[in-house]
Amino acid sequence: MLQHDAESAVARYLTAADRLLPGKITGFYVVGSAALGAWRPGRRDIDLIAVVDGGIGDREARRLRGHWRDRAEKSLSRRPPSKPLVPAHRVAVNRVLGPPRLHCTIATGQVITKESAAEYALDTFAARWHPLIRTALAHRTGEPEPGDSPEPGELPRMAGEFILELIADANRP
Structure with a gap:
């Protein structure tokens, strides 16, 4: 239940x-x-x-990409998404590891955990995203945030930009 x-x-x-x-x-x-x-x-x-x-055909795939793109773009807005009693930077951090997990499935056919998605993202995407990815992983595992964690006010924008980059990369042949 x-x-x-x-x-x-x-x-x-x-x-x-x-x-x-x-x-x-x-x-x-x-x-x-x-x-x-x-x-x-x-x-x-x-x-x-x-x-x-x-x-899932091309039409459905476009719809799903649009869903993730909308979520990413909301993170880039002046009023990023938040939930009652959960600040926007926490919502953003919680959204960082899902897209690399999906990217890995698209690229390799493997279904992985979000913790493994962090490792995949660190191996696959530019170093400029590593502080964001490590911060999301620390939040997920309950570990202390790394010393290079972005400022809370920067996290929604960074998460949105990161997700948009993953979408663009997943669309490449």
């Missing part, structure tokens, strides 16, 4: 997935810590697997 907060979040994700891929989702499964009753709000994300009917 899912925790109430997790159940609400899963319902929101499914609604978003149905909007992005109308009529394509045939299965939606909660896996990982949430499925095992170990999910912690604000500390862990919820891992989901969506099963799609007939695969």
Whole structure:
């Protein structure tokens, strides 16, 4: 049985997935810590697997890229996204490791953890992103932030720029 907060979040994700891929989702499964009753709000994300009917074509792929691009561009705005009691820089840091995880799957076919996505991103993307990636990894694992962590006010902009660069790179043949 899912925790109430997790159940609400899963319902929101499914609604978003149905909007992005109308009529394509045939299965939606909660896996990982949430499925095992170990999910912690604000500390862990919820891992989901969506099963799609007939695969994803160019149109659906464009829609998904647009979703991530919109999230990145909001981070670049004067009022980056925040959540009740969660400042914008924390929201931004929480979004940094998902896109490299997806990039790795696109590039290699492998499905990896967000911790592994940090290592992948450090190996794959320019050194200018490394402080952001290391900060996101420290936040995820509960370790102290590294000495080269960007200032909190810079994190939303940096996260947005990083995600846009990943989208552009994933679009290259």
